[in-house]
Amino acid sequence: xxxxxxSGGGLVxxxxxxxxxxxxxxxxxxxxxxxxxxxxxxKEREFVAAISWSSGSIxxxxxxKGRFTISRDNAKxxxxxQMNSLKPEDxxxxxxxxxxxxxxTIVVVTQDEYDYWGQxxxxxVSS
Numbered sequence: 001x002x003x004x005x006x007s008g009g010g011l012v013x014x015x016x017x018x019x020x021x022x023x024x025x026x027x028x029x030x031x032x033x034x035x036x037x038x039x040x041x042x043k044e045r046e047f048v049a050a051i052s053w054s055s056g057s058i059x060x061x062x063x064x065k066g067r068f069t070i071s072r073d074n075a076k077x078x079x080x081x082q083m084n085s086l087k088p089e090d091x092x093x094x095x096x097x098x099x100x101x102x103x104x105t106i107v108v109v110t111q112d113e114y115d116y117w118g119q120x121x122x123x124x125v126s127s
Contacts, residue, residue: 002026002116004096009121012086016125020081022096022118030074033057033099036081037111038092038123045095049081050107053099059107064090086125093120 008020022034035050049060049070058070069082079096097114108114 002098004098004116004118006094006096006118006121009094009123011124011126014086014088014125014127016086017082017084018086018123020083020094020096020121020123022079022081024077024079024098028102029077031102033104033108034070034072034079035097035099035108035111035114036070036079036094037097038090038094039120040089040092043092045111047109047111048094050109051079052105052107053103057105057107059109083123086123088125088127091123091125093122095120 003025005023012018031053033052036048037045038048039045047061051058051070051072067085072079096118098116099108100115
């Protein structure tokens with residue numbers, strides 16, 4: 001059974017930074033792409049960033065491009081989301097997700113393609 005545990009959320013002022021972590025267990029982490037999504041109050045969950053199994057393909061939502069960086073450490077079975085220049089509109093619960101198919105060369109940006117999800121971590125950006 002795959003388990004994903006996010007951490008690193010919190011309260012930060014606009015312009016600040018946070019780094020989210022997602023620790024994975026239950027299968028060979030390095031074979032699978034990973035993604036980050038977020039859900040703001042009253043809104044649907046949306047794609048934020050994704051990284052392929054090899055880190056050769058990375059994709060960002062336009063709203064975070066240039067401010068957020070996704071990365072992975074396969075030795076630690078962990079995927080990260082470095083968030084800089086945070087804005088109040090970045091306030092949301094952030095979820096990591098795992099691709100069910102190994103060695104996919106494309107980056108998956110639709111949440112329906114992911115089959116494992118973490119419990120989420122709250123990020124609140126004050127103005």
